[in-house]
Amino acid sequence: MRFTAVVLACASTVLGYTILSPNQSQGWTNQGPQRATWQRVATDRENITIVLTNTNRSLMPTDQVLSALVDGNLGNMTLNPPSAGWPSPGPGYVLNFASEATNLNQILAQSPPFEIELSTVVPTNTKTTAGNPTSASTSDKDAPTDNTIPKNGGLSNFGVPVALAVLAGLVPAILA
Numbered sequence: 102m103r104f105t106a107v108v109l110a111c112a113s114t115v116l117g118y119t120i121l122s123p124n125q126s127q128g129w130t131n132q133g134p135q136r137a138t139w140q141r142v143a144t145d146r147e148n149i150t151i152v153l154t155n156t157n158r159s160l161m162p163t164d165q166v167l168s169a170l171v172d173g174n175l176g177n178m179t180l181n182p183p184s185a186g187w188p189s190p191g192p193g194y195v196l197n198f199a200s201e202a203t204n205l206n207q208i209l210a211q212s213p214p215f216e217i218e219l220s221t222v223v224p225t226n227t228k229t230t231a232g233n234p235t236s237a238s239t240s241d242k243d244a245p246t247d248n249t250i251p252k253n254g255g256l257s258n259f260g261v262p263v264a265l266a267v268l269a270g271l272v273p274a275i276l277a
């Protein structure tokens with residue numbers, strides 16, 4: 102059964118899902134979530150599995166499922182990077198819409214080849230700057246919930262003692 106279905110799907114020209122972006126002029130970067138947009142017609146399958154691939158296997162050794170069982174009616178989706186991050190920047194990337202997460206060769210739609218560019222944006226999730234003693238000393242009196250010191254969120258219950266400890270640490274420096 103399954104085998105027959107696959108052969109038929111490959112043989113037929115499916116008029117349906119059209120991937121609008123990414124495309125030649127609107128590619129992706131290699132950092133952070135990336136957006137895909139598409140059109141669906143009523144006869145199209147309800148849900149799709151979005152797969153990133155590249156025929157150049159030195160850029161992308163294996164295909165990557167970016168999201169499975171996506172509601173096709175959404176028309177757009179923000180896709181998070183794979184756990185290992187986006188593949189190497191370069192040209193020739195293609196987005197496939199597969200019908201089954203278990204059979205990625207059954208393709209409903211394919212984007213034009215697009216480029217994944219090296220991102221020039223500084224990542225926003227590296228704001229793990231260590232506690233700022235200045236802000237700690239100004240806020241420790243009345244705001245133990247203002248968690249400005251700890252790199253370790255688990256310390257927040259002990260905001261006051263930690264703040265005092267920091268303050269105590271500062272005093273000799275101030276007096277010196």
Ligand SMILES: *[C@@H]1O[C@H](CO)[C@@H](O)[C@H](O)[C@H]1NC(C)=O
Pocket residue numbers: 121122123124125126127138
């Ligand atoms: C590429 O995608 C962008 C953003 O969706 C769109 O504005 C543009 O028309 C598309 N270009 C082509 C050639 O499809």
Ligand SMILES: *[C@@H]1O[C@H](CO)[C@@H](O)[C@H](O)[C@H]1NC(C)=O
Pocket residue numbers: 145146147148170
């Ligand atoms: C996905 O779509 C197929 C065909 O439209 C449908 O049979 C199936 O129940 C859907 N699965 C989910 C989880 O929505």
Ligand SMILES: *[C@@H]1O[C@H](CO)[C@@H](O)[C@H](O)[C@H]1NC(C)=O
Pocket residue numbers: 157158159160191
């Ligand atoms: C594949 O990508 C590698 C790395 O960017 C590049 O050196 C090589 O020329 C590419 N091969 C083809 C056939 O485009």
Ligand SMILES: *[C@@H]1O[C@H](CO)[C@@H](O)[C@H](O)[C@H]1NC(C)=O
Pocket residue numbers: 138174175176177178
């Ligand atoms: C993206 O999808 C949401 C939900 O379907 C829709 O409300 C929104 O208008 C879409 N945005 C674009 C740019 O297509």
